[in-house]
Amino acid sequence: MPVHESEPSGGDDQELLQLKQVAWQEVLELFEGDETVARDWMRRPRPFWGNVAPVHLLQTHEDVVA
Numbered sequence: 895m896p897v898h899e900s901e902p903s904g905g906d907d908q909e910l911l912q913l914k915q916v917a918w919q920e921v922l923e924l925f926e927g928d929e930t931v932a933r934d935w936m937r938r939p940r941p942f943w944g945n946v947a948p949v950h951l952l953q954t955h956e957d958v959v960a
């Protein structure tokens with residue numbers, strides 16, 4: 895989901911912010927720019943990820959790069 899500038903900044907935080915932005919752009923591209931559908935997809939639990947919503951897989955640097 896669009897990442898806002900209000901998120902913490904710093905070395906690791908800045909890298910995580912950039913990774914989240916890349917992930918969001920990829921999801922948005924997957925849904926051909928339809929932000930509503932992309933947000934819905936990111937928020938819904940996915941059985942193939944143990945019923946975890948994709949947005950919850952972007953909480954830490956380790957989550958994103960795993």
